[in-house]
Amino acid sequence: MEDQNLPHHTSQPPSTEDQNHCTTSDQQLQNLNLPKVLLHGPPGFSSVLQPPYSQKFHLLNPSSLPLHQFAATHPHHCATVAAVLCDGGYPLTLDMLSLLPSLRLVVTASAGTDHVDIDECRRRGIQVAGAGNLFSEDVADLAVALLIDVVMKISAADRSLRKRHVDSRAITLASKVSGKRVGIVGLGRIGLEVAHRLEALECMVSYNSRKQKPFVPYPFYSTVLELATNTNVLVLCCSLNDQTRHIINREVMLALGKGGVIVNVGRGALIDEKQLFNCLMEGEIGGAGLDVFENEPLVDEHFFSLDNVVLSPHAGFSTLDSYLAICQLLGLNLEAFFSNNPLITPVI
């Protein structure tokens, strides 16, 4: 696979060398009775499964080959793969799943599962485990950091200073974070973490989600349009599905208004990105902080020219602490499944 298709989740820190799928005969003998686990992620992905877990499975690592080519060249392996360990940036579509007739488990190194055909997994009785809440705090921290950066124009001021525009204060008048009316779209674990942080910043939090949450004190709006109408900032924390794709359209952006800011730590396609660019250009909204993009890992370069946009490379979960924790969690999920125990962080 091309380097440019490498995602985010588990591509760092630098990995040990990939395990080659053409194993030596000694290894083959050793592996005979071990469950076959196919690694579906960026080069270096094999390093996410560390000892002792890596020794409990027969790992197949086709990292340089797309899955369908691996299936064509190694049909015997694909016929008996019992589990797939995948990265959030690597899709597992219906077609791909059909190449793996013995598949019983998918473990993904991501909290989001929009890259996996969950309906097909459910239909075939394939269990799925994800990152659970492991990244929630990191992602919430980043969401708030992006919000503060856009509103207070920190990155813009930094760029200005580096260009020796020493009197940059004149052109980078920022606005206050405290007192902002912030609408959170999707009040799951990440959304709640964002809300708690914003309370400390004296923002007024409200939210939209599929259902009103009786246990939270924040005002609920049943549509994103109403939420946008009543807030200065939207923070997108919901998952991507058919109902939420382009949930932030031009109408919502216009409702948010000229000083409005959008922060996205969910998935790129929650926003109609072309309309976002147009609204930013036309001054219909004030700014955006984006950690996720519609065509990841590519970023629409139009955004590079906008000083009121802060960009981050889908890095909400990529602290070293969380990387170490996800490595362990992936192994624990595999081990649980093959010992007939419940998954640690089940999705289905």
Ligand SMILES: O=CC(=O)O
């Ligand atoms: O985007 C990050 C994740 O889904 O874990």
